[in-house]
Amino acid sequence: MDLVSIVVIIQLFFGIVIGLYFWNLLKNQRAGKNTIEKESEKEMEKLRAMKKIALTAPLSERVRPSELADVIGQEDGIQALRASICSGNPQHVIIYGPPGVGKTAAARIILEEAKRNANSPFRKDSPFIELDATTARFDERGVADPLIGSVHDPIYQGAGAMGQAGIPQPKRGAVSNAHGGVLFIDEIGELHPIQMNKLLKVLEDRKVLYESAYYSEENKNIPTHIHQIFQNGLPADFRLIGATTRMPEEIPPAIRSRCLEIFFRELDPEEINIVATRASSKINSDIGEDALSVLSSYARNGREAVNMIQIASSISKKDGRNQITQSDMEWVVESSRLSPRIKPVIYPKSRIGKVNGLAVLGPSTGHILEIEIMVLPRRENGKITITGIAEEETIGSQSKQIKRKSMARGSIENVTTLLRSLGVPAHEYDVHVNFPGGIPVDGPSAGLAMAIGIYSSIQKIPVKFDVAMTGEISLHGEVLPIGGVLTKIKAAKQAGARRVIIPKANYQAICDRITGIDIIPVTTFKEALSLVLDMEGSKIAVNNNFRSDKSSKSV
Numbered sequence: 001m002d003l004v005s006i007v008v009i010i011q012l013f014f015g016i017v018i019g020l021y022f023w024n025l026l027k028n029q030r031a032g033k034n035t036i037e038k039e040s041e042k043e044m045e046k047l048r049a050m051k052k053i054a055l056t057a058p059l060s061e062r063v064r065p066s067e068l069a070d071v072i073g074q075e076d077g078i079q080a081l082r083a084s085i086c087s088g089n090p091q092h093v094i095i096y097g098p099p100g101v102g103k104t105a106a107a108r109i110i111l112e113e114a115k116r117n118a119n120s121p122f123r124k125d126s127p128f129i130e131l132d133a134t135t136a137r138f139d140e141r142g143v144a145d146p147l148i149g150s151v152h153d154p155i156y157q158g159a160g161a162m163g164q165a166g167i168p169q170p171k172r173g174a175v176s177n178a179h180g181g182v183l184f185i186d187e188i189g190e191l192h193p194i195q196m197n198k199l200l201k202v203l204e205d206r207k208v209l210y211e212s213a214y215y216s217e218e219n220k221n222i223p224t225h226i227h228q229i230f231q232n233g234l235p236a237d238f239r240l241i242g243a244t245t246r247m248p249e250e251i252p253p254a255i256r257s258r259c260l261e262i263f264f265r266e267l268d269p270e271e272i273n274i275v276a277t278r279a280s281s282k283i284n285s286d287i288g289e290d291a292l293s294v295l296s297s298y299a300r301n302g303r304e305a306v307n308m309i310q311i312a313s314s315i316s317k318k319d320g321r322n323q324i325t326q327s328d329m330e331w332v333v334e335s336s337r338l339s340p341r342i343k344p345v346i347y348p349k350s351r352i353g354k355v356n357g358l359a360v361l362g363p364s365t366g367h368i369l370e371i372e373i374m375v376l377p378r379r380e381n382g383k384i385t386i387t388g389i390a391e392e393e394t395i396g397s398q399s400k401q402i403k404r405k406s407m408a409r410g411s412i413e414n415v416t417t418l419l420r421s422l423g424v425p426a427h428e429y430d431v432h433v434n435f436p437g438g439i440p441v442d443g444p445s446a447g448l449a450m451a452i453g454i455y456s457s458i459q460k461i462p463v464k465f466d467v468a469m470t471g472e473i474s475l476h477g478e479v480l481p482i483g484g485v486l487t488k489i490k491a492a493k494q495a496g497a498r499r500v501i502i503p504k505a506n507y508q509a510i511c512d513r514i515t516g517i518d519i520i521p522v523t524t525f526k527e528a529l530s531l532v533l534d535m536e537g538s539k540i541a542v543n544n545n546f547r548s549d550k551s552s553k554s555v
Ligand SMILES: Nc1ncnc2c1ncn2[C@@H]1O[C@H](COP(=O)(O)OP(=O)(O)OP(=O)(O)O)[C@@H](O)[C@H]1O
Pocket: 060, 061, 063, 064, 065, 070, 071, 072, 073, 074, 097, 098, 099, 100, 101, 102, 103, 104, 105, 106, 186, 243, 244, 245, 267, 275, 301, 302, 303, 304, 306
């Protein structure tokens, strides 16, 4: 055998070995593919079977408002939402409000309403993308970010054909999915500060810019669309609607300044009843007045009302009835351990050292705040005790927080100095100011009420029972503006006050439209004093006082 034949045989041998190797590889690949296909077919079968099973939709879904008119009691908020989203130039929006009062419901409907306006930049197919900030977790390395999107680098397993070719692949996030439409972020106040900063950048640029160490402009393997995305960004031009149960001060100022701020309020019992009646009719149940009255004294919001109806109707239907009775509802209250909704009302009699202050709880819920003050002749230096307030408060955003001494405490020191300067010897007394009711009060807006209360206690003149008041007080006796004045006026009216004293600087044209309560703007403490002291009651009070407390000093 010559050398050539040997080489040919060796070549043939290696040819056969290599051929067998690739044939085997191909066979394995085919077998693998077949197995995957078979496996996938089995899983698809299971999925199809799962899809056929469906329980009835929860009542909360069946009664979800489908148009804005179905959202009860939020007329002011909805008007503002319409103005900001349905115009020819829609704005970003943040909706503040307590839980379960229709924020999400209204946000879900508003885009459809905007599309009906011929001048709206939203198109018929503009998307509505929803994201819950409490679950939108992200990876600090940018591997996965449901809000902004991320880059799938070729180092990751399962990067597919592109990954094997060393190509980084941008993955769209909610901001790009919402391009041309609305991005609704529920609980926007819970967004991680890094995500919030990235969102601000997207709002500014109206596109998302991606980076990857694996991207190179020179890489000819990278497809054109990926070059485009890395070089020009991925479009993300949308209008943001954020919803939050937090207070405006807790939301980063940078996002607030880019958004129109809208407030949804707590529903009152009559509105809760409307939500509940609609919910029961959706499930073909009747509900009587007495059952409704139990429901509305416990349900604090629309969601709670719907849930209570759902449970009560299950009980009645189990007994073969279509009528939800009072005892069904009482059973729901009892078994769910619900505590009654307290409706604060003013005390019906003028008293010394008792003043109706006003507070805002949460972003848009007002409360009447009975403040009680007692003065006793001082033992030493004139002690000031203040109870029922927050001892210190935290201000700022998640990224930067500052703790400071309670402003209510600081404000009472201003009050006693002011009273001394007006010739009222507050320093000759130990003063105790109490905010009963278990709500930790804070902020300077009770200053006016405290000053009136201390004056009343020292001079033994009762404060009119049907007047409520709010305002910060300066050392020179000016009544300074405060926040949430409209919410406070409504709370005063609901509690039965006939007059409400507010700082003049807070008076707005809208106040003229509020009926059922006199709104009196003041600029000074003295002005307020002349309006709220019950001089009629004072003679009786002074006489009583001398009988009961001979040791207290008369001034
Ligand atoms: N003002 C309302 N009018 C009619 N139905 C309401 C209203 N508020 C709440 N509901 C009912 O309660 C359900 C929950 O309301 P929704 O999710 O809109 O509240 P939310 O304010 O967004 O609360 P959260 O802050 O907890 O998300 C709605 O689907 C609806 O059935």
